[in-house]
Amino acid sequence: MKNREYPKGTKEVAQRILKAAQKGEKVIIFGDADLDGIASVVVLKELFELLNPLYNQNNNIKVYFPNREEEGHGISDYMLDFFKEEAPCLFFAVDCGIANVKEIKRAKKIGFETIIIDHHPPLEKVAKPDLLVDPKQKGETYPFTDFAAVGLVYKVAECALENTSYPEYVKEKLLELTALATLSDLMPLKEDNRELVDKGMNALLTTQRPGLLSLIELGEVDLQTDVDIFQKIIAPLNSARLIDNIAESYLLLTEDSPKEAKILAQRLIRQNKEKKAIIQQTLEELIQKIEKDKKESLMIFEVSDYWPVPALGVIASKLLQIYKKPVFLFKKGDEESVCSARLPHDLDGVDALIKCKKYLETYGGHPPACGCRAKNSNLPKLEKCLEGYFKKQVKKS
Ligand SMILES: [Mn+2]
CATH class of the missing domain: 3.10.310.30 (Diaminopimelate Epimerase; Chain A, domain 1)
Structure with missing residues (x-):
C-alpha cells in the first residue's frame, strides 16, 4: 500500500508526538488567539489526550494564548518567562511562530524542544525550531499549500492516528473544529480544504461537543445555512476574550459539562453582539471622516x-x-x-x-x-x- 503523503515535516512531528504521549512528557501549546489558533490548540491537545488518557487527569499539558494588546503577535519574551520553570518540555507554537526567530532561539536555550505548525509565509528570516510544518516554507513538495493552521494540525493528527484502530468518531470530533476554523480563516475552499470542510461540516451535524451544541441551540442555528454558521457559531467563537491567557472559546470548546457550556456560550454570544455594535459605530465614524477629507x-x-x-x-x-x-x-x-x-x-x-x-x-x-x-x-x-x-x-x- 502506498503511504499517504503529508506536508513537509508532518510525519516527523506526528512521530515526536507519539513518542511524547507514550511517555507522558510535559507539553506546552501556544496558539494565536483567533479561532484558527484556538482550534489548532484544541485539536493538538485532544490528540495528546487520545494517545494517552492520563493527560486528562494530570496537568502535563499547558496551553497559552497571547494577549495581542500587551504581547503583540506570536511568541513573546513575556510568555517564555512565564513558562521557563517548565523546562525541559515539548513546546508547540501553532498558527504562529514562523516569524519568531529570536524567541525560538531563546526557547531552545531555556530547554524547550520547539515545534512550529504554522501556515503563514516566512518573512526574510525564518525561525529554526527543532521541527517545522509550514507549507509556505522553501522546499515544500506537498501540492496543496493553502491550509489554515488547524488543517495542518489535523494532518499531523491524521498521520499520528494512521494504522491505529480508533473509531471514526474520534477523527470527526477533530474535523468539526478543523472545518469551522478553516472557514473562519477564509482559506480557499478547494482541494484539501474542500475535503476537510466537507467532512467537518458533516461531522458537525452530529456533534457531541457541549460547547458547539450550546451555540447551535441558543442561536437556533440552521446547519445547512452558511450565513448561520458564520454569524452564530464562528463569530461568537472568534470574538473571544482571554482570561489569564486562556481564550474563552477554548474553554467553551473543551467544556465537558452541558450546563457550564451553556453559560459560557451565552457569554460569548453576548460579547459578540457587543463587539458588532462597536464595529458598526466605529465604521460609521471612520466613513464620515474619510468622506470628509x-x-x-x-x-x-x-x-x-x-x-x-x-x-x-x-x-x-x-x-x-x-x-x-x-x-x-x-x-x-x-x-x-x-x-x-x-x-x-x-x-x-x-x-x-x-x-x-x-x-x-x-x-x-x-x-x-x-x-x-x-x-x-x-x-x-x-x-x-x-x-x-x-x-x-x-x-x-
Ligand atoms: Mn491562521
Whole structure:
C-alpha cells in the first residue's frame, strides 16, 4: 500500500508526538488567539489526550494564548518567562511562530524542544525550531499549500492516528473544529480544504461537543445555512476574550459539562453582539471622516486610542470592501501602536511592511491581511513610507 503523503515535516512531528504521549512528557501549546489558533490548540491537545488518557487527569499539558494588546503577535519574551520553570518540555507554537526567530532561539536555550505548525509565509528570516510544518516554507513538495493552521494540525493528527484502530468518531470530533476554523480563516475552499470542510461540516451535524451544541441551540442555528454558521457559531467563537491567557472559546470548546457550556456560550454570544455594535459605530465614524477629507488618498491610514484590537481586522475588511484601497488601522497604546491591515488582491501588504520595516517593531501575516506593531513616534514616517510604496505600485500597473 502506498503511504499517504503529508506536508513537509508532518510525519516527523506526528512521530515526536507519539513518542511524547507514550511517555507522558510535559507539553506546552501556544496558539494565536483567533479561532484558527484556538482550534489548532484544541485539536493538538485532544490528540495528546487520545494517545494517552492520563493527560486528562494530570496537568502535563499547558496551553497559552497571547494577549495581542500587551504581547503583540506570536511568541513573546513575556510568555517564555512565564513558562521557563517548565523546562525541559515539548513546546508547540501553532498558527504562529514562523516569524519568531529570536524567541525560538531563546526557547531552545531555556530547554524547550520547539515545534512550529504554522501556515503563514516566512518573512526574510525564518525561525529554526527543532521541527517545522509550514507549507509556505522553501522546499515544500506537498501540492496543496493553502491550509489554515488547524488543517495542518489535523494532518499531523491524521498521520499520528494512521494504522491505529480508533473509531471514526474520534477523527470527526477533530474535523468539526478543523472545518469551522478553516472557514473562519477564509482559506480557499478547494482541494484539501474542500475535503476537510466537507467532512467537518458533516461531522458537525452530529456533534457531541457541549460547547458547539450550546451555540447551535441558543442561536437556533440552521446547519445547512452558511450565513448561520458564520454569524452564530464562528463569530461568537472568534470574538473571544482571554482570561489569564486562556481564550474563552477554548474553554467553551473543551467544556465537558452541558450546563457550564451553556453559560459560557451565552457569554460569548453576548460579547459578540457587543463587539458588532462597536464595529458598526466605529465604521460609521471612520466613513464620515474619510468622506470628509480623505476620499482621494491612495490608502486609508487611521490611528485611534479607543478601538478594540480584536475588532480592527473586521473594521479594516469592511473599509476595504467599500473603498477598494489599502487599509491600515492602528490602535494606539502608551508607547506603541498595534495595526491590522487589509489590502486589495493586486497589492501585497507584507511586501509593503517589509519595505517600511525600519519604522516597525514587528510585522507579519498574509499579503491581503497582515499586521504590525510600531512606536507611536514612528507613525508619521511609516505613513509616508507606505504612501510612497503604494504610489510606486500604482505607477507600475
Ligand atoms: Mn491562521
